[in-house]
Amino acid sequence: MNLSLQDPFAVAKEYPETLASTLHYGHSVVIQFNHKGDYLASGLSDGSILIYDLISNGGVIAHLAEDSHTRPVTSISWSKCGRFILSSSQDWSCKLWDLSKVNSDEDDVELELENSSAMIRTVKFDGPIWSASMHPQDHFNNEEEEEEEENNRKRKKVEKHVTLVTTFTPNDGSYIFTGTSKGWLNITKTDTLELVHSIKMANSNIKNLVISSNGRKLAVNSSDRIIRQVNMPDLINITDPDEWEFETDHKYQDVVNRLQWNSVAFNHNAEFLVASSYGQSSHDLYIWETSMGSLIKILEGSNEELIDVKWNYSRCTIGSTGLDSGMIYLWSVPFVQKWSALAPDFVEIEENIEYDEKEDEFDIIDEDALTKKRLEEEDMDVDVITKETVDARGFDITQQSFVIPINYEKSLLG
Template sequence: MNLSLQDPFAVAKEFPESLTQTLSAGGHSVVIQFNSRGDYLASGLTDGSIIIYDISSNAGVIAHLKKDRHSRPVTSISWSSCGRYILSTSQDWTCKLWDLSKVNSERDDFAASSAVIRNVKFDGPIWSAVLHPRNHFIFVASLFEDHPVHVDAEDEHNVVITRLQTQPREIIQGEDNSESATPEPESKKKKVEKHVTLATTFTPNLGLYILTGTSKGWLNIISSKTLETVHSIKFTNSNIKNLVISPNGRKLAINSSDRIIRQIILPDFLNRRNDEDLNGEEKVEEEWDEFEVEHKYQDLINRLQWNSVVFNHNAEFLVASTFGQSSQDLYVWETSMGSLVKILEGSNEELIDVKWNYSKCMIGSTGLDSGYVYLWSIQFPQKWSALAPDFVEIEENIEYDEKEDEFDIIDDQVLVQKRLEEEEDLVVDILTMEKYDARGFDIEESFIIPVKYD
């Protein structure tokens, strides 16, 4: 059904309330990711393959990327902004870039034929990797007990891998200043080496900066041009497990192992939509001080750990999955006041990865034991006036005033001629595409996976 006929404005709430669907095809799902349009859902399995579901038409599995798959479980999935490419990481120490236009849908098993266009191998397992918002051949990855890396795979035969700095900027500057002074004791050097980056992500739009979270609670901001740390802030003393930036680039959620989710207000210059340089070093120093913790989310009664967090499209809501067998729900907070508004129930197991489908207003999560993919969404009520503009729904009887000539017998030819005259004055534009959909999202061209439904 057309999106406009579902009348999304009839529902005041902008977050899902009920579990509507469970996906279990193909195998045990570990991680999931929606594309930018929300039409497809990619699911990484424990056998190293990737399944893609068609969400918009409910067609089920439309592709199973199992040729040239990973040899171990998938750890993360990242879609390109155009929707054509997928970056997957695994415990087999490799990152694979898939071209979905090469999916061979003519085979019965929907296997991909040479869909891997880049295969980068590292010296250890990979926590996660994120594609650049403008260039799908560039990505950053956090490695197990190693420095994070910036990868430029534009040239297939000359992949450039640059190791990023893990230590905070203050420590790096201290090391540079102490080269000519008295050497530091060995005990202090060992403490510096214990910093490990666990999470990495790009800023939205242009991807001008890279945000990394360390095992000591530091947030490092690295320039995408120079690949050097420009600023460091310490928010906690424990591991930073997740870094999630809202799609509008205004807020950052830091999920750490101290059972607290911190909501940070980001400076506006991190989310610039043009590539103009900032004027003056003094202005840069002033803007770096704008980071502040707006809210802290935690469960003071049960002391729950959080597995994964995600914002909705405008950062009005934040959802998190809980760690441990005692809790099997998703917590939804309202970000302006920091209050808990909903606990999504329905699953009978611990939920791991959680993602928000912005255009479809849908939340997806994976089960730890079964590997099922659970989808929460809004149930839109039927609205007959969307199908017939002249139809009016009433909840109770009302008195109707009849017009004088409403039920008069009119010649059919006269009536037809009157309608034709009215239609001649109406200009219908069938060439110009709509800029916004029924919910106000920008309508952008997105890649459509070739599928043979026969």
């Protein structure tokens, strides 16, 4: 009903323009939306994790505090089903959380919000973990083994290169993309952990690697102040790594202020790219259109440097964290309700107007013709059983996602 009342032109807009809300509970360091876009996980500087319910206008529904990390959280990754969360931290560990065990108990015993049983697995390493990614398909059975191998690669030197960032290929997770301190992009096959392809992308550290959800574009953020947009090869149909070509399509940089970029993110179809800038004097997010490589929007509203930035695909929302306050800023598209979407002859007026009667408005209506027209309309087959498969913006609404249990009788913030 609400989607029907929204302006179809506003619904079709694919990038936000307005700072819609802020979330502030604890000092947020990193954020991550779940795949369906109805939850937001926030990693805090004290090592705990908050879960916000975006459907209820940003209310906190879970606080993973007991058995949490002892130092700031560095990354958060959701399973595709929305039930599990993988977190990494500067305390040299990765933790796997089962959200079905938050705020619930089989014996109906009232539990504390900080439910220690939600943490189901911990893996310790020999150094701080700066990022960890959950396999897009095999997220539970083998994720500990794969994450251990992936994060161990961060501390191995290959030809005097140190691996700094990693990411799985979307959908199937068959390859691991890694960026090194010398600007090299290395691609490893997930099942064999064999290095299959290497290419030099920059002459400095690679800070971020982001692959679009459709697998068509790759964004490489390096410390030389340039974000490189790369066209991805067809990794499924082209099985020979020697035939892969990674062509740089566009380079994004601020030639005037020479800004560094903290974090980058694509929208759902890789038509837009957003980045947060480094430096106390820069408080904005930059959005580029990826086909032409042009800057189309600067998101303003924050009064501090923005660090982590993520794109909520289904709700067309961009989230970012503030460096000083730890506040979460959310930019979205302002949707205006249009009643004319339900009644084509409905007219919105801002002030009283003098009504002009139509010439045939009160003419006698032929009841027989009206009845005949009504009967013809009743003969039309109207399907009222089949459910819609997509929403107003074209996203699949048949995808099942885990619903986090909520204890409504307790204060969620303690």
